[in-house]
Amino acid sequence: MPNQLRNLIIVFAIFVGLFLTARHFLVPKTFGDLGHYRADALQYNIDHEKKFVDTTLCSNCHTDISNSKYVGAHKLINCQTCHGAGNKHIENPTINKMEKSSEREFCAKCHAKNLARSSTVIKQVDITKHNIDSKCVNCHNPHSPEIKMAQVASNQNKKDEPAICIMCHDKIDKIKTKGMHKSVPCQSCHGEGLNHIKSPSKSNMFKPSKREFCGKCHGIGIAPKSKGIKQIDLKEHNIENKCIDCHIGHNPLEFK
Ligand code: HEC
Ligand code: HEC
Ligand code: HEC
Ligand code: HEC
Ligand code: HEC
Ligand code: HEC
Ligand code: HEC
Ligand code: HEC
Structure with a gap:
């Protein structure tokens, strides 16, 4: 056998060897079991048990949310697009929670500035600039995102x-x-x-924090008695602390 031919056969054999080794490690064990080009998703932690259900089922129990959604800019987005598949949840809503994210990154999936997408189809904001100190859902109700701001503007x-x-x-x-x-x-x-x-x-x-502030309505000798608001003596009632160290401003008979 000529040398060239022998070398060629060796190179070829090495390639076949490499191919078979690579294939052994890269191709999933279940290759072929489920039809052409499919592997068992369980191997990749994809939950086969999760199935999308008819969205009208969601409206049966979440009527208010469903109603508010259908008049808002998100009306065309399915509940399960944001909350994940609902088949387990509808069987037992208290045990099987839906996915729910109020993080900025979640809204950014669809609204972040992306030159490759049309901004006339989905409005885009630069999330590194658009009201960065706060979660999107503080200003936009996720179920009718544009109405709140429009209402605020018209109610100034x-x-x-x-x-x-x-x-x-x-x-x-x-x-x-x-x-x-x-x-x-x-x-x-x-x-x-x-x-x-x-x-x-x-x-x-x-944001009120001083004792005197609460005293304007509650302080004996400071607040007018006629209003029938419970009064305390500012010089006696727990003088070591600020009122809001103990009382929660929005529900004052709950304590911190
Ligand atoms: C655009 C994404 C989006 C869509 C579509 C959507 N939701 Fe939500 N939903 C959210 C987000 C985000 C929250 C969390 C809000 C928060 O934490 O303040 C939420 C919260 C909820 C809650 C918890 C209670 C509440 O008001 O915070 C329920 C229940 C709910 N959604 C049901 C639904 C139903 C039913 C539908 C369909 C009619 C739906 N959602 C459609 C994003 C969405
Ligand atoms: C049989 C009534 C029922 C149906 C149908 C139903 N839900 Fe719920 N859902 C509830 C109840 C009750 C809660 C409150 C559970 C709790 O707080 O323990 C809830 C809570 C939620 C929450 C808040 C997060 C959580 O899991 O606590 C979201 C989001 C939600 N549902 C979305 C949906 C979506 C989307 C659908 C349709 C696929 C749906 N629900 C169908 C009764 C239902
Ligand atoms: C699955 C994609 C998707 C997700 C996730 C999503 N949106 Fe939207 N959003 C849309 C589409 C589609 C519209 C309607 C087209 C438009 O007006 O941009 C819309 C409209 C809006 C509008 C109205 C824009 C206008 O003035 O017309 C606001 C505000 C908005 N979304 C905020 C949010 C917030 C906040 C979140 C996160 C809670 C969120 N969106 C999550 C797709 C999405
Ligand atoms: C358009 C939506 C919107 C309206 C309307 C609104 N707020 Fe706010 N408010 C916010 C957001 C968002 C924040 C958080 C600001 C931040 O951290 O960037 C906030 C923060 C605050 C804070 C905390 C400030 C701090 O230093 O921590 C107070 C207090 C407050 N708002 C009171 C009010 C009062 C009172 C009204 C009515 C007169 C009002 N807000 C109307 C959206 C609003
Ligand atoms: C502090 C309140 C506030 C927060 C937080 C906030 N927004 Fe807004 N957003 C507004 C206001 C006000 C407008 C309308 C005026 C404007 O265009 O700035 C608006 C407009 C929008 C629009 C429509 C833009 C257009 O071109 O018409 C989208 C989409 C949007 N916001 C998405 C988001 C997303 C996503 C987040 C979180 C990453 C977010 N917003 C956080 C107040 C807020
Ligand atoms: C604008 C006036 C006003 C201010 C300011 C005010 N309150 Fe009140 N407070 C009231 C009214 C009205 C009630 C309900 C009537 C009542 O029960 O005294 C009340 C009730 C209470 C109660 C329950 C009293 C009871 O046992 O019935 C407590 C505790 C209280 N406030 C603490 C505070 C604290 C702490 C602050 C400061 C962060 C504060 N208040 C600021 C008007 C005010
Ligand atoms: C160390 C914690 C603490 C601090 C600080 C404090 N409180 Fe109280 N306060 C209480 C507790 C506990 C009660 C309920 C028991 C009682 O009646 O003494 C109360 C009761 C009250 C009541 C109802 C009195 C009644 O007659 O029923 C008012 C009004 C009140 N506080 C206002 C204030 C104000 C205003 C401040 C600040 C100037 C303040 N508190 C600071 C713990 C505190
Ligand atoms: C009796 C006085 C009082 C009333 C009425 C009141 N707040 Fe407050 N609020 C406070 C105090 C005090 C704080 C600061 C609490 C702290 O620092 O622990 C506060 C804090 C806040 C904050 C900052 C976030 C937080 O939870 O600490 C926001 C936002 C806010 N208030 C909004 C409102 C809105 C909206 C209303 C009406 C629905 C309202 N407040 C009514 C006393 C009040």
């Missing part, structure tokens, strides 16, 4: 009514309505804030 003249604050701070209002301060408007403690309403991150509200 009602800046002295708690309703305008509740548009963005509904979670705080839920805490407040459970407690003794339910009748005290947000503005009585935080002041009015037209700039804050227009651009929350750029203009912060006043």
Whole structure:
């Protein structure tokens, strides 16, 4: 046999050897079992048990959310696109939780600036610049993301009514309505804030912390007695601490 031919056969044999070794390690064990070009997804931790269900089932139990979603900019997005497959959840909602993320990165999956995508189809924001100090869901309700800001804008003249604050701070209002301060408007403690309403991150509200502040309504000899608000003596009642070291401002008979 000529030398050239022998070398050629050796090189060829090495290639075949390398190919077979690589194939052995790279191709999944279940290759072929499930049809052409498919491997068993379980090997990659994909949960076969998860299945998408008819979305009208979600509306049966989550009527309010479903109703608010169908009038908003997210109306075309399926609940399960954001919350994951729901087959287990509908069987037992308290044990089988849905996925739920309020992180900025989650919204960025669809809205982050990306020149390769059309911004007329999905509006884009630069998430390194757009209101960076806060979670998206503090300002945008995920189920009707544009309505809140539009409502806030059209209600600016009602800046002295708690309703305008509740548009963005509904979670705080839920805490407040459970407690003794339910009748005290947000503005009585935080002041009015037209700039804050227009651009929350750029203009912060006043946050009361001094004893004298609470004393304006509760201090014996300071607050007018006629209002029937419970009074304490500022010079006696737990003088070592600030009021809010113990009382939670939004629900004052709950303690820290
Ligand atoms: C665009 C993504 C998106 C879509 C579509 C969506 N959700 Fe949500 N959902 C969220 C996010 C984000 C939260 C978490 C909000 C938070 O933490 O403040 C949430 C929270 C919830 C909650 C918890 C309660 C609450 O109000 O925080 C329920 C229940 C819920 N969604 C049900 C649904 C149902 C039912 C649908 C379909 C009608 C749906 N969601 C569609 C993103 C979405
Ligand atoms: C049989 C009624 C029922 C159906 C159907 C149902 N849910 Fe729920 N869902 C609930 C209840 C009850 C809770 C509150 C569970 C808790 O807090 O323990 C809940 C909670 C949630 C939450 C908050 C996160 C969590 O898991 O606690 C999300 C998100 C959610 N559901 C989305 C959906 C979606 C999407 C669908 C449709 C695929 C759906 N739900 C169908 C009853 C239901
Ligand atoms: C699965 C993709 C997807 C996800 C995830 C998603 N969105 Fe959207 N969003 C859309 C689409 C599609 C529209 C409608 C087209 C448009 O107006 O950009 C929309 C519209 C909006 C609008 C209205 C823009 C306007 O002025 O018309 C806002 C605001 C918004 N989304 C915020 C959010 C926030 C906040 C989150 C996270 C809780 C989120 N989106 C998650 C796809 C998504
Ligand atoms: C502090 C409040 C605030 C936060 C936090 C916030 N936004 Fe906004 N967003 C606004 C306001 C106000 C507008 C409308 C005016 C504007 O364009 O700036 C808006 C507009 C948008 C729009 C429409 C842009 C357009 O071209 O019309 C999208 C999409 C959006 N936001 C997505 C997001 C996402 C995603 C996040 C989180 C990464 C987020 N927003 C966080 C207040 C907020
Ligand atoms: C458009 C949505 C929006 C409206 C309307 C709004 N806020 Fe805010 N507010 C926010 C966001 C977002 C933050 C968090 C700001 C940040 O950290 O960037 C915030 C923060 C605050 C803080 C904390 C400031 C701090 O220093 O920690 C107070 C207090 C507050 N808001 C009170 C109010 C009151 C009172 C009203 C009504 C007069 C109101 N807000 C209306 C979105 C809003
Ligand atoms: C009785 C006075 C009082 C009223 C009424 C009140 N707050 Fe507050 N709020 C406080 C105090 C005090 C703090 C600071 C709490 C702390 O630092 O521990 C605070 C803190 C906050 C914060 C900062 C985040 C936090 O939870 O600490 C926000 C946002 C806020 N309030 C919004 C509101 C809104 C919206 C309303 C109306 C629904 C409201 N507040 C009504 C006293 C009040
Ligand atoms: C604008 C006036 C106002 C301010 C400011 C105010 N409160 Fe109140 N507070 C009220 C009213 C009204 C009630 C409900 C009537 C009542 O029960 O005294 C109340 C109730 C309470 C109660 C429950 C009293 C009871 O046993 O019935 C406590 C505790 C309290 N406030 C603590 C505080 C603290 C701490 C602060 C400061 C962070 C504060 N308040 C600021 C008006 C105010
Ligand atoms: C060291 C914790 C602590 C501090 C600080 C504190 N409190 Fe209290 N406060 C309590 C406790 C506990 C109660 C309920 C038991 C009681 O009646 O003494 C209470 C009760 C009250 C009541 C209801 C009184 C009644 O007659 O039912 C008011 C009003 C009140 N506090 C306001 C304030 C104000 C305003 C401040 C700040 C100037 C303040 N507290 C500081 C712990 C505290």
